[in-house]
Amino acid sequence: MEVLIVGCGLTGSIIARFLAENLNxxxxxxxxxxxxxxxxxxxxxxHGILVHKYGPxxxxxxxxxxxxxxxxxxEWEDYKLTxxxxxxxxxxxxxxxxxxxxxxxxxxxxxxxKNRIKKVFGGRKTATVIEVLNCDDExxxxxxxxxxxxxxxxxxxxxxxxxxxxxxxSILKRVPLRFSYDxxxxxxxxxxxxxxxxxxxxxxxxNHKNIEVRLGIEALDYLKIDKVKRKILVNNKxxxxxxxxxxxxxxxxxxxxxxxxxxxxxxxxKYENIESKQDAPVVAYPQEDKFTRITEYKKLLKQExxxxxxxxxxxxxxxxxxxxxxxxxxxxxxSMEKYNRYLDIANxxxxxxxxxRLADFKYYNMDQAxxxxxxxxxxxxxxxxxxxxxxx
Ligand code: FAD
Numbered sequence: 001m002e003v004l005i006v007g008c009g010l011t012g013s014i015i016a017r018f019l020a021e022n023l024n025x026x027x028x029x030x031x032x033x034x035x036x037x038x039x040x041x042x043x044x045x046x047h048g049i050l051v052h053k054y055g056p057x058x059x060x061x062x063x064x065x066x067x068x069x070x071x072x073x074x075e076w077e078d079y080k081l082t083x084x085x086x087x088x089x090x091x092x093x094x095x096x097x098x099x100x101x102x103x104x105x106x107x108x109x110x111x112x113x114k115n116r117i118k119k120v121f122g123g124r125k126t127a128t129v130i131e132v133l134n135c136d137d138e139x140x141x142x143x144x145x146x147x148x149x150x151x152x153x154x155x156x157x158x159x160x161x162x163x164x165x166x167x168x169x170s171i172l173k174r175v176p177l178r179f180s181y182d183x184x185x186x187x188x189x190x191x192x193x194x195x196x197x198x199x200x201x202x203x204x205x206x207n208h209k210n211i212e213v214r215l216g217i218e219a220l221d222y223l224k225i226d227k228v229k230r231k232i233l234v235n236n237k238x239x240x241x242x243x244x245x246x247x248x249x250x251x252x253x254x255x256x257x258x259x260x261x262x263x264x265x266x267x268x269x270k271y272e273n274i275e276s277k278q279d280a281p282v283v284a285y286p287q288e289d290k291f292t293r294i295t296e297y298k299k300l301l302k303q304e305x306x307x308x309x310x311x312x313x314x315x316x317x318x319x320x321x322x323x324x325x326x327x328x329x330x331x332x333x334x335s336m337e338k339y340n341r342y343l344d345i346a347n348x349x350x351x352x353x354x355x356x357r358l359a360d361f362k363y364y365n366m367d368q369a370x371x372x373x374x375x376x377x378x379x380x381x382x383x384x385x386x387x388x389x390x391x392x
């Protein structure tokens with residue numbers, strides 16, 4: 001083996017392809033799961049409905065070069081994700097837009113509110129909840145309070161496992177309110193889904209004579225770090241080939257500085273012999289006690305099928321017992337400090353490279369994970385260029 005990669009998600013697979021194709025390296029990928037694709041893994045369930053095992057995934061990016069990259073390995077079709085929230089029993093679009101105002105106000109009050117918004121926010125298409133909550137106009141402010149109380153605070157509290165009182169509106173900056181009837185969850189220019197499956201996309205990336213994938217392998221059973229000598233050991237022997245690690249950084253160092261905090265999810269899978277479960281593929285249910293949202297897969301992937309399969313999503317804190325997955329890093333000053341301590345040692349190990357959502361302890365979307373992987377490829381190209389076996 002010339003390079004070892006831990007993790008066969010997007011990050012590990014892209015780096016493997018680059019090393020195999022551009023630097024002619026023999027690459028082995030280990031993944032503890034029994035499938036390729038990491039969190040993007042999809043499959044047909046027993047009702048013949050294509051579902052995403054780890055939650056709904058739509059690819060979206062503003063960057064043409066990233067879209068061009070994924071087109072090398074799959075055909076994609078345009079797909080604009082629409083989401084809704086159920087508030088007081090009514091479905092309304094998210095991000096909230098003028099339809100939301102129509103849904104919850106009388107015609108007269110709705111027109112008045114929309115006119116006030118146009119006057120106060122001028123030609124702006126969106127504003128953050130904070131701006132609306134701090135608005136001088138009392139009616140606009142009240143609208144912000146309504147949404148904050150009935151949706152944002154409840155949803156956020158459940159998602160992060162905190163009480164409603166602890167929800168700081170400043171963390172909601174990134175979820176805007178729309179001042180138009182536009183729908184669609186993202187504004188990115190490229191919003192696509194694979195024409196077939198994500199797994200096909202991964203098969204094409206990994207289909208190279210220099211790549212070998214070994215599934216069901218817990219890397220840390222074989223891979224250890226000697227923290228004193230700053231060396232990587234595989235099967236108890238020091239190795240000097242590059243190891244690209246896309247798993248959680250605290251696990252690699254045997255949690256010597258303590259565990260990094262993550263939020264996890266439990267998906268409850270259901271099938272019903274009905275035409276439709278809800279009005280959109282992804283619906284948030286902020287006022288429900290325990291679950292946050294439901295994804296109805298026949299709508300997400302526009303499938304003509306009998307009945308409907310959907311996943312009910314319950315957020316919970318991560319504990320590596322059982323079959324829990326570390327989904328969302330909990331980013332606080334304290335957790336970042338801890339992460340940086342791990343990173344400081346990792347950076348002193350010459351042949352260790354880190355990338356990906358877990359190893360970087362960042363909540364990357366797929367396009368960000370892709371961009372990060374491609375930037376590491378550039379570094380690897382420079383550093384591995386003269387090593388034996390490179391063709392360029
Ligand atoms: P991962 O996909 O997590 O892959 C890491 C791999 O490493 C895993 O397969 C894991 O099994 C393996 N591994 C870890 N440790 C070890 C070990 N010790 N030994 C062996 N193997 C190991 N992004 C979007 O752009 N659009 C979306 O709609 C979207 N929806 C999402 C919904 C949810 C619920 C979640 C959680 C994420 C979503 N994302 C979305 C983000 C997307 O999943 C990530 O950007 C992408 O999967 C990151 O790829 P990765 O390779 O870095 O990590």
